[in-house]
Amino acid sequence: MALEGTLQDMSLSDLFQIFRMGPKTGVLILASVAERGIIYVAAGKVIDAVLATSPGNRVQAAQEEAVIQMLLWDHASFVFRHDANVLNRSPRITQDGEWLVMEGMRRREDPARATPYQSITLDTKLQLSPLPSSAESGVSLDVNQWRILSQVSISPNLRTICEATGIEPAQAIRTVAELMAIGLVEVVIPTPAAKASTKSVAHDPVASMAPAVGSSDLAATASRMGADCGERPQVGRGLLEAIMRRIRGL
Amino acid sequence: MQALKIVITGSYAAGKTQLIRTISDIETISTDYEVTLDEERQLKRETTVALDFGTIAINEQVTLYLFGTPGQERFDFMWEHLTVGCLGYVVMVDSTRPGHFAETQRLMSRFAEITDAPYIVAANKQDDEAALPVSYVRRRLGVPLEIPVVPCVATDRPSVKGVLLSLLRYIAAQSQASDE
Ligand SMILES: Nc1nc2c(ncn2[C@@H]2O[C@H](COP(=O)(O)OP(=O)(O)O)[C@@H](O)[C@H]2O)c(=O)[nH]1
Numbered sequence: 001m002a003l004e005g006t007l008q009d010m011s012l013s014d015l016f017q018i019f020r021m022g023p024k025t026g027v028l029i030l031a032s033v034a035e036r037g038i039i040y041v042a043a044g045k046v047i048d049a050v051l052a053t054s055p056g057n058r059v060q061a062a063q064e065e066a067v068i069q070m071l072l073w074d075h076a077s078f079v080f081r082h083d084a085n086v087l088n089r090s091p092r093i094t095q096d097g098e099w100l101v102m103e104g105m106r107r108r109e110d111p112a113r114a115t116p117y118q119s120i121t122l123d124t125k126l127q128l129s130p131l132p133s134s135a136e137s138g139v140s141l142d143v144n145q146w147r148i149l150s151q152v153s154i155s156p157n158l159r160t161i162c163e164a165t166g167i168e169p170a171q172a173i174r175t176v177a178e179l180m181a182i183g184l185v186e187v188v189i190p191t192p193a194a195k196a197s198t199k200s201v202a203h204d205p206v207a208s209m210a211p212a213v214g215s216s217d218l219a220a221t222a223s224r225m226g227a228d229c230g231e232r233p234q235v236g237r238g239l240l241e242a243i244m245r246r247i248r249g250l
Numbered sequence: 251m252q253a254l255k256i257v258i259t260g261s262y263a264a265g266k267t268q269l270i271r272t273i274s275d276i277e278t279i280s281t282d283y284e285v286t287l288d289e290e291r292q293l294k295r296e297t298t299v300a301l302d303f304g305t306i307a308i309n310e311q312v313t314l315y316l317f318g319t320p321g322q323e324r325f326d327f328m329w330e331h332l333t334v335g336c337l338g339y340v341v342m343v344d345s346t347r348p349g350h351f352a353e354t355q356r357l358m359s360r361f362a363e364i365t366d367a368p369y370i371v372a373a374n375k376q377d378d379e380a381a382l383p384v385s386y387v388r389r390r391l392g393v394p395l396e397i398p399v400v401p402c403v404a405t406d407r408p409s410v411k412g413v414l415l416s417l418l419r420y421i422a423a424q425s426q427a428s429d430e
Pocket residue numbers: 260261262263264265266267268269321374375376377378402403404405406
């Protein structure tokens with residue numbers, strides 16, 4: 001039982017208004033392509049927020065700043081769930097919701113102050129996140145999430161995934177955003193873009209692996225798999241032995 | 251980065267989740283904000299199919315993924331998606347539940363239809379005093395002689411390592427055989 005939608009269905013400032021009218025108490029989670037945000041609402045008031053990279057869970061902004069940045073998002077999915085525990089949380093946001101919305105509007109008029117927004121397209125290359133936590137094994141996925149997840153490691157881009165699964169592009173993009181929000185999937189950053197990207201990306205150990213990772217690797221892997229008579233990857237002896245050594249060492 | 255996949259299958263309560271938990275890399279959760287992300291996981295739990303998903307980093311370039319197949323029969327079709335591109339799979343069977351053997355056999359034939367990836371059978375819960383012996387499990391399931399059936403205690407890390415190593419050795423032997 002949760003309120004779910006996208007910012008196109010309902011803007012963040014509309015949501016704040018609904019929370020005030022309730023007044024509602026709970027946790028609002030927003031998932032954009034590369035970030036996820038959590039906003040805590042107690043008796044209609046926004047009391048705390050955090051914005052983290054996804055994947056990576058690296059905190060990008062907290063409190064007022066986190067909310068303001070989320071107000072700049074045009075595309076994100078959200079889930080709001082009632083949670084009375086938020087009432088026990090100590091407020092860390094002092095400005096009220098209306099002030100935050102106004103500040104967001106001011107920033108929007110000055111795009112130089114806005115955070116870059118990375119969007120998923122059909123050409124986006126995806127990979128499984130290298131280090132989901134063991135806690136992640138408790139996660140539950142819907143059918144589309146399953147479909148896409150299972151194609152990620154063998155598809156050169158989202159278009160191929162759509163073709164393989166028959167999922168409509170718009171739906172696939174939403175689903176990828178969800179998988180990213182859970183931390184299971186991430187965008188492979190193309191090498192040149194990785195060099196030019198923001199500080200947070202450069203410092204992210206996952207993202208900084210990207211140049212070595214190389215998007216072409218995935219494509220190559222996928223086509224190798226395709227070329228193989230079965231659908232299995234060709235794994236050399238050396239690699240199998242490396243895996244065995246690693247497992248023995250665990 | 252190269253992603254390699256091993257699928258862990260088996261009937262309900264065979265120990266798939268346990269096996270993946272026992273062996274996977276663990277992320278430490280320390281800060282306040284990271285803990286709050288649990289709330290998000292909680293939310294996701296409201297949807298339908300449990301995902302067992304674990305990783306073992308092999309080196310900087312290669313990560314091994316373990317995928318557990320979803321339990322519910324109505325998600326059978328997911329198996330196909332999951333097995334695409336997998337190195338091999340482990341069929342787990344609860345050695346204390348002969349009542350589950352028939353279902354395990356059905357599952358094994360279904361997998362054989364879906365993929366020709368190499369597999370082994372793990373006779374789980376061998377720590378239970380009442381567990382059926384591995385040889386009996388093999389016979390009851392009618393596992394072909396060339397397929398390894400190995401003892402398993404999914405709660406025990408060395409045992410889980412042994413299972414994965416058996417699968418990898420079998421995969422290596424298979425690929426060698428096909429090279430010749
Ligand atoms: N004694 C014992 N119990 C186990 C073992 N593996 C799993 N279990 C238990 O069996 C139950 C089912 O295991 P689970 O991993 O959830 O099965 P799944 O449905 O295949 O994912 C749980 O209560 C586990 O704790 C084992 O090797 N020995």
